[in-house]
Every structure is written in structure tokens, then in C-alpha cells.
Amino acid sequence: MPIPLDAQNRKGVAPFAGACETSELLNFSELVSSEQKARRFLLGFCWKNHQRHCLHCKARKLYKLADGRRRCAACGYTFHDFSRRFLNACNFSCRQWLWFLKLFELGATPRDMAGQLGVHYETVLKAQDAVRRALLAQSLDAPALFRAGIWPGPGSTPPAQPLQDAPVFGLIELNGFMLCDLLPDLTPAALLHFKTNFHLATASLGQVVYTAPYRQYLSLLCCGPSLWPAQYVRHETKGLPVDANRFWIFAKRRFARLRGMAPAHFPLHLKELEFLFNHRQVRLFPLLAEAVCGVVPQG
Ligand SMILES: [Zn+2]
Numbered sequence: 666m667p668i669p670l671d672a673q674n675r676k677g678v679a680p681f682a683g684a685c686e687t688s689e690l691l692n693f694s695e696l697v698s699s700e701q702k703a704r705r706f707l708l709g710f711c712w713k714n715h716q717r718h719c720l721h722c723k724a725r726k727l728y729k730l731a732d733g734r735r736r737c738a739a740c741g742y743t744f745h746d747f748s749r750r751f752l753n754a755c756n757f758s759c760r761q762w763l764w765f766l767k768l769f770e771l772g773a774t775p776r777d778m779a780g781q782l783g784v785h786y787e788t789v790l791k792a793q794d795a796v797r798r799a800l801l802a803q804s805l806d807a808p809a810l811f812r813a814g815i816w817p818g819p820g821s822t823p824p825a826q827p828l829q830d831a832p833v834f835g836l837i838e839l840n841g842f843m844l845c846d847l848l849p850d851l852t853p854a855a856l857l858h859f860k861t862n863f864h865l866a867t868a869s870l871g872q873v874v875y876t877a878p879y880r881q882y883l884s885l886l887c888c889g890p891s892l893w894p895a896q897y898v899r900h901e902t903k904g905l906p907v908d909a910n911r912f913w914i915f916a917k918r919r920f921a922r923l924r925g926m927a928p929a930h931f932p933l934h935l936k937e938l939e940f941l942f943n944h945r946q947v948r949l950f951p952l953l954a955e956a957v958c959g960v961v962p963q964g
Contacts, residue, residue, distance in 0.1 A: 689948070696763055703759035708746060710958035720749055720960060751802075752957040754795035754819040755788055762957065765792050770949040774922075795819065797933040799956035800940045806847040811962065813849060815932055818961040830889025831931035835882035836875075836907065842943045843912035845886065845935045853891040857898070868908070869900035870920050873931065875907060883907050888931035912942045 696706050708715065718725050719737035726738035736743045747753045752762055761782060768778045775793060779786045798818040801807060811817050813832045814824045833851040837844050856876065859865035865885075866877040874892045876885040884907035892900070907913045916938045920926075926934065944952060 689950075693763070693767060693950070697760050700758055700760050703763050707752070707759050707762065707954060707958055710955045711746060711750065717746075720744055747958075749820050749960050750958055751795045751799040751818055751961055755791045757784075757788075757792060762792075763954070765789070766796070766950055766953045766957070769793070769796060769953060794933070796953060796957055797937045798961075799959055801933055801936040802959060802962055803956060804936055804939075807962065809847050809849055810932055813847065815929070817963070820961050821963050828889075828929040830891045831887055831928040834886045834932070834935060835879070836884045836886060836910075836913070837882050838910075843910075843939060845939045846882075847932075848885070851885070853887050853889055856885055856887055857892065857894065860898075866902040866905060867900040868902050868905055870917055871923075872926065872928070873920060874900045875905070875913075877902070877905050878907075883910060884913070886935065888926065889928040912938075915942055 695702065697703055712718075716725070717727060717735060719727065719740060719742050721742035722737060722740045724737050724739035727735040728738060729735055730743070734743050734745045757765060761784070764782055765778065768781060773781070775786060775789045778789045782789070795818065798816070801810060801815065802817060804810070810832070814826070814828045816823050830853045833848045833853065833856055834845045835848050835851075837846055856865075856867075856874070859879065860867050860876075865879060867874055869875070872890075872892075873886065873888045879885050884905065892898075916935075919938055920934070923934070941949070
């Protein structure tokens with residue numbers, strides 16, 4: 666479920682426009698003018714009213730250690746300000762994180778980001794992955810996605826087995842928002858069964874398979890090798906109702922930019938696109954900063 670639109674956030678950048686208001690850029694340049702200012706901005710999302718507490722037992726009595734970390738007086742847990750948070754995934758400085766999020770907001774490609782930030786391409790991919798997992802963790806169906814085998818993020822226990830196929834999602838419009846709902850009871854095999862036995866029309870984009878309307882859903886969406894069991898199974902129906910949907914037109918354009926996608930990453934991309942589409946009229950930058958400052962769920 667998307668975050669309700671914040672009236673204060675309504676002015677600002679539409680991600681599709683790729684342009685910034687001057688005042689926004691001035692505010693941003695002030696934020697990144699020093700590491701201290703950038704850190705203070707991020708800490709504001711990490712600790713409500715800048716009040717630190719133990720992430721393990723919530724106790725507030727902490728000792729500051731010589732290396733800057735803090736130790737809980739109650740349980741002894743030792744941590745630093747960004748421990749267990751998504752932005753701990755790569756060792757960007759706070760200024761680099763803010764620059765990265767600004768480039769992410771503007772839709773820069775990973776290669777351009779690496780060039781602009783002066784970091785390795787792989788580091789950018791790691792940061793992108795952290796942002797996607799942070800956005801996924803905010804969705805209402807996050808707990809079910811973790812149960813379905815999606816890794817919550819850095820510091821959490823990885824799933825016992827890598828996912829062969831992505832779970833099946835249902836696309837539904839609700840009060841102007843597009844939701845990609847996890848359908849845990851539907852498997853790729855069931856989707857194929859509907860196709861072969863009940864003539865559910867299907868189309869594909871790379872490895873992603875999408876369908877004609879099913880029950881209350883505009884389309885079912887999935888990705889994985891089980892959807893292509895034999896050469897005679899094809900997903901080639903043209904002009905499905907979902908092809909005229911604004912969200913799906915946007916999503917298809919973004920999927921086409923990817924060079925291959927592991928099925929386990931499909932839910933991450935889908936949740937990112939759901940977030941971007943549903944927040945296209947608001948400023949993304951503070952929402953992205955808040956997301957990466959979130960604590961990684963323990964699965
Ligand atoms: Zn504690």
C-alpha cells in the first residue's frame with residue numbers, strides 16, 4: 666500500500682520530468698556542503714528527535730565508546746548510528762548517499778551514477794539494491810514477501826535457498842494508486858494452468874510474463890523459468906487490457922532498460938516501480954532518504 670500523499674510534499678519534482686526546482690537544488694547543495702550537515706540530515710530519519718535508543722531492547726541508557734559507537738547499559742548491545750539500517754549496505758559517506766539518492770530520484774543509470782560519484786559500478790548496484798529493499802520493506806505485503814523467500818537486506822538472515830521463480834503478483838487499481846499485490850496462493854504453475862486450461866491470455870517482456878484480467882486484478886505478473894516449460898508454450902498475445910494502463914506502460918519502459926533480471930529481483934523492481942508511480946507527483950528525495958535510514962527487518 667502506498668504512503669498517503671503528504672500535502673507538504675505535493676510541490677516539487679515529478680520523477681518523469683527529470684527537472685528540479687531551483688530552490689530544491691539550493692536546499693540540496695546546502696545539505697551536501699559538508700559531511701556533518703549530510704550526516705545530521707540522515708540522523709534525523711534514524712532517531713526520532715535525535716533520541717538514540719538500543720535497537721535490541723529499546724533501552725535509552727547508553728554509553729558512548731571511544732570509537733564513537735554506543736553500548737546499551739541494559740543488554741550490552743554495541744552499535745553505531747547506522748547499524749542494521751539499509752544505508753549500512755555500502756560504505757558511502759553521508760554526502761555520497763545523498764548524492765546517490767538525488768541521482769536515483771532523477772532516474773540516472775547505474776553507469777552514469779558510478780561516473781558522477783567516482784565509485785565502482787558494483788558499489789552503485791549494491792546501493793541500488795539497498796534502496797529497493799528499503800522500499801519493499803515499507804510495503805504492506807513485505808512480511809509475506811519475506812516469507813516467500815525475499816531477502817530483507819544487509820544484516821538479516823539470507824533465505825535458505827535462492828528463489829527459482831518470483832512469486833505471482835496481481836495488479837490492481839485502488840483510488841488512483843496502482844498496487845502490485847503479492848498473491849501467495851498462486852504459483853507460476855497455477856498461472857500456466859489458467860493459460861492452458863482456461864485460455865487466460867498471456868504476453869511477455871523479456872522473462873516477465875503478464876496476463877489478461879483475472880478476477881479483480883487487471884493482470885497477473887510473474888517472472889521465472891517455470892513459465893517457459895516447453896518451446897510450444899508462448900506468451901505472445903498482443904493488446905492485453907493492461908497494455909493500455911499508464912503504470913504498465915511506465916513499468917515496461919523501465920523493464921526494457923534492464924539487461925536481464927534474476928527472478929528473485931523481480932519483486933524488488935516491481936515494488937520500486939509501484940513506489941515511483943504512486944509518488945510521481947511528490948518529492949522523492951526525502952522519502953528515499955527516510956527509507957534507507959529504516960532498520961532492516963529480521964525476516
Ligand atoms: Zn539493549
